[in-house]
Amino acid sequence: MKKVIFICLLFLSGITTIAFAQQSKPQAFTYTVTDINQLGIDSDRLIYIDRLLQEYVDKGIIPQALTFVARNGVVVHNKTFGWSDIESKKPLNKNDIFRNYSQTKAITSVALMTLFEQGKFQLDDPVSKYIPECTDVVLEQLNEDGTYTTRPAASPVTIRHLLSHTSGIAGNRDVQKIRQEQMNKRNNKPYETLAEEVKDLVQLPLSFAPGTQWNYHPASDVCGYLVEYFSGKSLRDYVKETILIPLEMKDSDWYYPESYRQRMVTAYNEKEGKLVAQSDVWSGRNPFSTDTRYCQAGTGLNGTIEDYARFCQMIVNGGIFNNQRILGGRTIEMMSTDQLPHPNNGGTDFCFGLGFKIYPDKDNELKGIPNFASMVSPGSLQWGGYYKTDYLIDPKENLIILLYTNRIPDTKVWEKFLNTVYQALE
Numbered sequence: 388m389k390k391v392i393f394i395c396l397l398f399l400s401g402i403t404t405i406a407f408a409q410q411s412k413p414q415a416f417t418y419t420v421t422d423i424n425q426l427g428i429d430s431d432r433l434i435y436i437d438r439l440l441q442e443y444v445d446k447g448i449i450p451q452a453l454t455f456v457a458r459n460g461v462v463v464h465n466k467t468f469g470w471s472d473i474e475s476k477k478p479l480n481k482n483d484i485f486r487n488y489s490q491t492k493a494i495t496s497v498a499l500m501t502l503f504e505q506g507k508f509q510l511d512d513p514v515s516k517y518i519p520e521c522t523d524v525v526l527e528q529l530n531e532d533g534t535y536t537t538r539p540a541a542s543p544v545t546i547r548h549l550l551s552h553t554s555g556i557a558g559n560r561d562v563q564k565i566r567q568e569q570m571n572k573r574n575n576k577p578y579e580t581l582a583e584e585v586k587d588l589v590q591l592p593l594s595f596a597p598g599t600q601w602n603y604h605p606a607s608d609v610c611g612y613l614v615e616y617f618s619g620k621s622l623r624d625y626v627k628e629t630i631l632i633p634l635e636m637k638d639s640d641w642y643y644p645e646s647y648r649q650r651m652v653t654a655y656n657e658k659e660g661k662l663v664a665q666s667d668v669w670s671g672r673n674p675f676s677t678d679t680r681y682c683q684a685g686t687g688l689n690g691t692i693e694d695y696a697r698f699c700q701m702i703v704n705g706g707i708f709n710n711q712r713i714l715g716g717r718t719i720e721m722m723s724t725d726q727l728p729h730p731n732n733g734g735t736d737f738c739f740g741l742g743f744k745i746y747p748d749k750d751n752e753l754k755g756i757p758n759f760a761s762m763v764s765p766g767s768l769q770w771g772g773y774y775k776t777d778y779l780i781d782p783k784e785n786l787i788i789l790l791y792t793n794r795i796p797d798t799k800v801w802e803k804f805l806n807t808v809y810q811a812l813e
Contacts, residue, residue: 412704413460432811444469451479455789472653486670488772491688496742507617513543526592529561549606550741551726558594558602585612611684623682633711634697639690642679654793699787743768762809
């Protein structure tokens with residue numbers, strides 16, 4: 388009898404430990420706190436963030452800026468600077484919608500990894516196992532007349548290569564020229580579905596042997612099609628069901644009703660020293676289109692900063708937020724592990740996992756890494772969007788940092804912003 392009681396107590400203790408571990412990870416953001424200093428943040432030094440961003444707005448360098456900084460789930464800085472639209476002097480609102488561009492990639496990567504957890508595939512499965520059209524040759528030479536020669540790839544393109552951007556798909560100018568000729572043959576007609584586009588894309592010769600280099604961008608669309616293949620649902624529907632709705636990312640989507648237009652910030656491009664409004668620039672297709680069949684996996688999502696902060700907090704929590712488990716902790720750990728060959732790309736090197744750039748260990752920092760702020764913790768994850776929406780996830784400090792603006796080209800305000808955040812940590 389005593390043995391039975393002991394086993395029961397041990398079992399209950401285990402349940403309590405698991406419950407406590409989950410509760411210790413913040414499941415909602417806290418916006419009101421009496422003493423930020425108790426979080427290990429010098430509240431007086433947060434003024435440097437305000438000064439930096441206000442200066443950039445006042446000088447006309449950026450049209451707007453919106454911050455979201457949270458430690459242990461407590462929001463310590465969430466402020467607006469500048470204008471949603473300069474011409475009409477419409478002030479920026481915290482609930483305004485930004486063009487997220489390549490921030491879509493991390494969400495697509497997480498969506499695909501939820502299917503990995505369901506046993507739908509292994510990371511080192513050849514892509515051709517699921518998409519027979521996928522090539523197995525590498526481009527050797529492109530001739531002036533448009534003909535080209537190839538050689539067999541030493542190993543096939545795998546799903547791991549797609550997630551880590553080491554597949555070689557459409558990875559250099561010569562292959563992109565072949566891609567353009569492919570588009571010319573279809574009269575540059577827009578694709579109606581992601582599947583239609585991907586099955587063209589994967590037939591191109593590879594720009595390098597899979598797994599030997601890092602090259603960014605088109606592979607994410609292949610990941611998106613695999614989400615559709617394994618789930619039997621559209622990318623948009625699957626992402627909504629598994630990520631956006633569970634995390635209550637209510638304003639993130641590829642497409643919106645017309646009523647949302649007034650919440651979309653105006654995007655700007657600097658031309659001859661002046662910010663020029665780009666009213667017809669979208670992340671992906673027009674988000675107010677009535678044809679919603681095509682959703683690109685590497686871009687196209689738009690949303691509020693708080694929405695994406697929820698996604699970031701889920702990652703820093705080890706896969707759970709809003710009391711919704713999106714991914715297992717071991718899966719997040721694997722996604723946060725460097726997947727690249729070193730040295731990479733002729734010596735210009737950095738670390739990249741399955742969907743995220745990774746800050747390296749400072750004691751073993753790789754040479755040639757651009758734009759790595761020295762105060763950022765090793766193991767932090769980062770990426771951003773073309774029109775300058777940026778995020779950083781720092782598990783060591785239980786910290787998420789986001790800065791949103793919609794302006795090109797890059798002003799490097801993000802790197803300076805990171806410094807103003809980290810200098811406030813005690």
